[in-house]
Amino acid sequence: MLEIAEDLHRWTEEGQDFAVATVVATGGSAPRGPGAALAVDSEGTVIGSVSGGCVEGAVYELCVQALKDGETHCERFGYSDEDAFAVGLTCGGTIDIMVTPVRADGQERAVLRSVLWAAFTGEPAALARVTRGPADLLGKAVLVRPDGSYEGSLGGHQELDRTAATQARAMLDGGRTGTVELSEDGSHCPGGLTLLVELSLPAPRMIVFGAIDFAAALVRVGKFLGYHVTVCDARPVFATQARFPEADKVVVDWPHRYLQRTATDARTVLCVLTHDAKFDIPLLTEALRLPVAYVGAMGSHRTHEDRDRRLREEGVSERDLTRLRSPIGLDLGARTPEETALSIAAEIVAMRRGGTGVPLTGSSMPIHRSMDRLVLAATA
Template identity: 70%
Template sequence: MLDIAAELDRWIRQGREFAVASVVATNGSSPRQPGAALAVDSDGEAIGSVSGGCVEGSVYELCKQALADGASAFERFGYSDEDAFAVGLSCGGVIDILVTPVRADSPSRSAVTAACALAAAGATAALARVADGPAELLGRAVLVRADGTYEGGLGGPAELDRTAVAEAAAMLDGGRTGPIEIGADGTRCGVPVTLLVESSVPAPRMIVFGAIDFAAALVRAGKFLGHHVTVCDARPVFATRARFPEADEVVVDWPHRYLAATRDAGGLDARTVLCVLTHDAKFDIPLLELALRLPVAYIGAMGSRRTHLDRNDRLRAVGLTDRELARLHSPIGLDLGARTPEETALSIAAEIVAVRRGGTGVSLAGAHTPIHRDTAAPDRLGALA
């Protein structure tokens, strides 16, 4: 639901009633991940998606029904061997869907309202909803804020709310979204209750070092991927807002000094992407000496293969180990035959996605790997995204 929080927040402020269908869990090849949502208001307007088209029509009708009768519903959609064209996922996957009405009289409205407002503003929060379990609890919600306070409730014993809040806070701390299972009495025993926990966290950061033409194209690609993008360069004549109007920040500073200050201020995390485009040893070496020892998601550096070999020798000379150097993606990007700044930015963005999602970077045609997956190998990342 929080993936469409801005639109839902607008609907709520306009006083609209709506129902929202959210992906709770997936199995096999499914196009959307837990938390993806489709919402339908009382006039029939729809926003979002839960399947990329496979079951949208059926889910739309479920939303209309939930909005009419005020009852939440849980539904499973999957591939049918008997009839591949039946309502289901012809791609072979299975998705579980929670449909929740958000009407004026809905018990979950206050928590959903607060969650959408916080997520739309880019604040940190988690929304936990009962996706499967006792019928009287289905769809009930509790919002957990970054400071640990919460709003709403699941309608069961107090211990259930306390356990749900603790579990949601743990998911929020890692920026994770997905289902968890607890007992209806708040323990790990008893009647099982499945909660869908959705975390809203600030956009992951992309820091582009080197205010060159390729950086301008990479800024646009980074914004398209949903990153908060910063451009940093020590040369004020190049690092200007006029040259990078789409960047969230343009910083004039020595790259290694800015990175150290950002680290000390808590501005880096396991989702952070660092792209070094300076290919100048006086900038690259002190920057990469620091960067390759940080628990960030991706570090890439531009340059020819000759530059790469020379840079590695220099980095070894300042004390970096082969294990640390193995984290560096250099030359940066996938081999797409890129020539222009835009093509190069595409190759870099593709490599970032592949590293984050555990992709191989090879053509899907003829490959035997899953098309849809969200597993990244720790040894490739240095830290899980």
């Protein structure tokens, strides 16, 4: 739901009634993962998507019905020979949808307003909602902040609320949307409740080192993929906002020195385009020791061999060297800066999603990787 937070925040501030359909579970080759959402307001306006088009019409009708009766509805859409081209998923998977009405005078409005504001402003927060359990608890939600404080309730059970907040905070710390199994009294029980925990997190960082024409193209692709993009170069004549107008930040500093003082995390991607040993070696020596998502360096195979030798001489371990993607990007036959940026972005996405980078034609691999269902055992 938080992927459409900007529009939902506007509807909330305008006092609109609306219904939100959220993917709460998937099976097989489902096109969208848990948290994907579609919403319909009282005027019939639609935003978002839950299936890439397969079942949108049926989900729209569920949202309209929820607006009329004020009830939370759960529905499973799946594949069968009879209805594959009706409302079922022609891709062969299943998706479980929960549709929740949000009315201007509803009790859940305050919690929703808070979490939408957090998502709109980029503040970290977690929204935990009941997606399986007693009918009177479906859709109940708590908003959890990084310090463990929370607002809202899963039906007035304080122990359950505290347990849900603890588990949601753990998932917020880990940076993963997923599900949690709880019992109504807060202890682990397979027949109890299921919570979907969705996260509001600041955009992940992409740091591009080297203010060259390839960097300008990569900045545009990085922004398109939702990254907060920084360009860093030690040469002030090249590292200017005028040359990189779409970058969130342009830094004039030695790359390794900037990397030492800036914040990174497990979602950060580092793209080294400096292509100069006096910049590359100190920078990569630092980068390969950080727990970041991706480290790639531009250069030919010969450049890579020289770079690899120099890094070994600097004491970089064999294990850390295996993390270096060099030459950077996938083999697309890229020539232009834009094509090269696409090949780099493709490699980043493949590593993030567990892709192989091989053509899908003739491949037996599933198109949509199944998302590991995170089930946390809660204790009383």
